[in-house]
Amino acid sequence: MFNNFKYLVREGLRNMWANRLMSLASIGVLVCCLVLMGSAILVSLNLNYAMKWLENQNVVMVFLKDTVSSSDSSYTRQDVEKMILSIDNVDPSSLEYVSKTEGYDALMKRFDKNDELMQSLGDISNVLPNAYKVSFKDQSRSRYDVTIKQLEALDVVYTVRENREYAQKLEKMNETVSVVGVWIVGLLLVVSLFIITNTIKLTMYVRKLEITIMKSVGATDWFIRMPFLVEGIAIGVTAGLISFGLVSYIYSAATSAIYQVMTTGALPYSKIFLWLLLAFLGAGIVSGAMGSLVSIGKYLKNDGGVVGE
Amino acid sequence: MIEFRNVYKTYDNGTKALRDLSLRVNEGEFVFIVGSSGAGKSTLLKILMREETPNSGEVIVNNTRLSTLRHRDIPYYRRTLGMVFQDFRLIPNMTVFDNVAFAMRVTGASTKAIRKKVPYVLAHVGLSDKAKCFPNELSGGEQQRVGLARALINNPALIIADEPTGNVDPRMSFEIVDMLNQINRNNGTTILMVTHEHALVRKFRRRIIEIQNGELVADSGPEVDYYV
Ligand SMILES: Nc1ncnc2c1ncn2[C@@H]1O[C@H](COP(=O)(O)OP(=O)(O)O)[C@@H](O)[C@H]1O
Ligand SMILES: [Mg+2]
Numbered sequence: 001m002f003n004n005f006k007y008l009v010r011e012g013l014r015n016m017w018a019n020r021l022m023s024l025a026s027i028g029v030l031v032c033c034l035v036l037m038g039s040a041i042l043v044s045l046n047l048n049y050a051m052k053w054l055e056n057q058n059v060v061m062v063f064l065k066d067t068v069s070s071s072d073s074s075y076t077r078q079d080v081e082k083m084i085l086s087i088d089n090v091d092p093s094s095l096e097y098v099s100k101t102e103g104y105d106a107l108m109k110r111f112d113k114n115d116e117l118m119q120s121l122g123d124i125s126n127v128l129p130n131a132y133k134v135s136f137k138d139q140s141r142s143r144y145d146v147t148i149k150q151l152e153a154l155d156v157v158y159t160v161r162e163n164r165e166y167a168q169k170l171e172k173m174n175e176t177v178s179v180v181g182v183w184i185v186g187l188l189l190v191v192s193l194f195i196i197t198n199t200i201k202l203t204m205y206v207r208k209l210e211i212t213i214m215k216s217v218g219a220t221d222w223f224i225r226m227p228f229l230v231e232g233i234a235i236g237v238t239a240g241l242i243s244f245g246l247v248s249y250i251y252s253a254a255t256s257a258i259y260q261v262m263t264t265g266a267l268p269y270s271k272i273f274l275w276l277l278l279a280f281l282g283a284g285i286v287s288g289a290m291g292s293l294v295s296i297g298k299y300l301k302n303d304g305g306v307v308g309e
Numbered sequence: 310m311i312e313f314r315n316v317y318k319t320y321d322n323g324t325k326a327l328r329d330l331s332l333r334v335n336e337g338e339f340v341f342i343v344g345s346s347g348a349g350k351s352t353l354l355k356i357l358m359r360e361e362t363p364n365s366g367e368v369i370v371n372n373t374r375l376s377t378l379r380h381r382d383i384p385y386y387r388r389t390l391g392m393v394f395q396d397f398r399l400i401p402n403m404t405v406f407d408n409v410a411f412a413m414r415v416t417g418a419s420t421k422a423i424r425k426k427v428p429y430v431l432a433h434v435g436l437s438d439k440a441k442c443f444p445n446e447l448s449g450g451e452q453q454r455v456g457l458a459r460a461l462i463n464n465p466a467l468i469i470a471d472e473p474t475g476n477v478d479p480r481m482s483f484e485i486v487d488m489l490n491q492i493n494r495n496n497g498t499t500i501l502m503v504t505h506e507h508a509l510v511r512k513f514r515r516r517i518i519e520i521q522n523g524e525l526v527a528d529s530g531p532e533v534d535y536y537v
Contacts, residue, residue: 004417018402213398216358217412217459218388220381303383304360 008223012230023235029192030239030287031246034280036188038247040181042272046258047174049267054163054170058139060148061098061161062132068156080156084132089147094135103131129158211299221300228292236288240280247276310336310467310499311357316366318352318523326352327363328523334516336466337497338532339490341510344520350503353520354471357501358392359383371466388416391460391498393470397452399444405431405455406440412459430458434488450481457488468492470502474509482506486513 016023062084068075077097085092136147151160214224248269255266311334318327326349334340342350355361356368359375368375371389378386399408409430410423418426431437434454444452453473460468470489474482486502486509493500504510510517519527 004414007414007420209398210400213400214411214415215384216360216387216392216394216398217415218384218386219415220384223384223415303362303380304355 004223008226009230012227013234015227016231016234019231023231026235026288026291027239027242029188030236030284031242033185033188033192033287034239034243034283035246037181037185037283038243038276038280039250040177040185042247042251042267042276043177044174044181045272046266047170047177051167051170051174054167058135059163060134060136060151062134062151063129063158063161064131064156065158066129068130075156081132083154083156084134084151087147087150089136089138089143090151091135091137094133096133098131098133100130207296208299211296215303224300225293225296228296229289232288232290232292233285234288235291236284236286237281238284239288240277240282240284243284244277244280247280248273310334310338310371311501312367312369313353313356314367314369316356316363316368318349318356318361318363326523327356330366330520330523330525332518332525332528333531334499334501335531336499337493339493339500339513339515340502341513341515341517342501342503342520343505343507343510343517344526346505348520349523350520351471352523354469354501354503357469358390359386384415388463389465389467391463391465391468393453393456393460393468393473395472395475397444397449397456397476399452399455399459401444403443404440405436405442405444405447408444408455409458409462412462416463426462427458430462433461434458448481449477450485453477453481453485454488457485461492464496465498467499467501470500472503472505474504474506479508482509483512490515 064080068080081095084090084095134151136144138144138147148160148162151157211224251272252269255269258266311332313330313332316327316330317325319325330349330353342353344350352361356363356375357370359378362376370386373386375386400411403411406427410427413423413426428437428440431440434457436451436454436458439447439451439455444455447455453476456473460470468489473489474485477485489500489502490513492498516532517527517529518525
């Protein structure tokens with residue numbers, strides 16, 4: 001049996017090479033499918049990740065009017081803090097002052113100071129208003145929204161930046177990505193099915209002769225199927241590995257870009273690469289194997305020869 | 310060895326290929342099956358190979374009633390037969406060696422056994438020096454000898470040949486039938502051969518069965534009858 005196994009695997013790989021045009025077409029189509037599907041899933045996962053991150057932050061930035069922080073203002077810092085703490089949902093222990101310069105430094109940390117864009121902006125250290133970082137005691141939806149409104153209503157407050165707003169935007173984006181992704185993948189599946197079945201039809205004449213001969217010398221259905229299965233799986237594995245390489249490359253390029261502009265960061269590659277590899281290999285193997293089994297199935301049902309049918 | 314009992318075969322399109330055909334072939338016989346084109350000769354062989362099933366009647370080969378064979382039994386039944394076809398049916402992208410070895414491989418034979426047996430059978434049909442060739446590098450006669458080697462490789466008790474000399478030049482035709490004749494004489498292998506070539510039939514003087522319009526019209530009678 002092991003003898004046969006080795007032989008059948010070799011035979012499958014040989015077939016893959018003998019039909020290399022069809023193999024290449026199938027691999028190409030599968031790679032397109034897998035890369036697009038994988039990218040859509042990764043974008044979606046990252047949006048989810050960013051959403052969770054933002055929601056867990058529980059930090060609201062309260063920016064003060066410029067007039068408030070100027071030296072001739074009628075408000076002192078104590079006045080402003082009292083006003084903010086008068087809203088009872090604001091956690092007093094969380095109150096933290098962020099001066100213009102601190103805000104600027106924090107922003108600068110995320111950009112390269114020697115970046116051309118940054119240099120062209122010149123000195124922007126005065127552009128950002130002073131601000132307070134606060135957290136809320138009660139995070140529930142209704143209480144949260146009310147507290148934000150109360151903060152915005154304060155005389156000294158210029159604007160409130162809250163993460164939930166971003167989280168909601170991300171959620172919308174996530175929905176769009178999912179819907180578009182499903183359509184693209186669906187379309188691609190139809191196209192790839194069309195291409196694969198047509199390429200199989202083209203090479204099936206030689207195969208039909210082979211199957212007829214195999215049957216006439218007493219090969220069992222599984223013996224006939226095995227090389228086809230191996231060929232399908234080999235195509236699937238190849239497509240899976242290529243897709244994995246491509247998506248890994250795109251992902252690390254994309255995430256290093258994301259790290260520069262978003263504090264949320266991205267799902268680290270080290271956390272997903274194993275799943276990515278397994279998913280790509282799995283999807284490749286399943287579709288490759290299915291493709292071969294389906295294309296050969298109807299020739300096995302018949303007891304007689306299949307040449308000329 | 311082989312028995313057809315009142316066999317009828319009508320194809321799905323209504324063609325009546327065999328009508329009430331009964332015949333018996335004993336172990337060790339060499340039978341020529343003759344008849345004009347479309348008479349039903351290939352249908353008879355296909356039923357023997359279990360590629361087609363009769364609409365009624367019974368076919369018994371080596372004590373096996375073919376009607377009792379299930380789909381998964383068929384490969385094992387076919388391994389007991391050797392088959393030779395007019396169009397050779399060699400796998401184009403396999404060498405001569407691999408084409409012959411293939412029939413052994415499907416039975417689960419070890420690589421060691423294959424390496425030993427295939428050269429022996431190739432030598433038997435005079436193709437030792439062509440083992441590494443591909444079918445399209447061989448003449449028709451040589452290709453048919455590969456087919457013959459493949460049919461012999463599993464030591465079948467019965468060889469079925471459908472116009473094996475149809476695509477072979479006359480001199481090679483004679484040699485191929487002569488080989489079948491030798492195999493029959495030396496090993497006692499039963500042989501059923503469909504042919505159009507009366508010169509061959511006359512030359513070898515073995516049993517002749519004639520079929521016309523799906524019916525048995527002439528039979529020169531059993532050569533050896535163990536049942537008498
Ligand atoms: N698969 C098939 N479907 C329908 N008709 C067939 C099929 N095979 C053979 N026939 C018909 O059955 C008759 C007998 O064919 P066949 O057994 O091939 O004859 P022979 O081998 O004696 O020339 C012919 O009329 C042929 O056209
Ligand atoms: Mg015929």
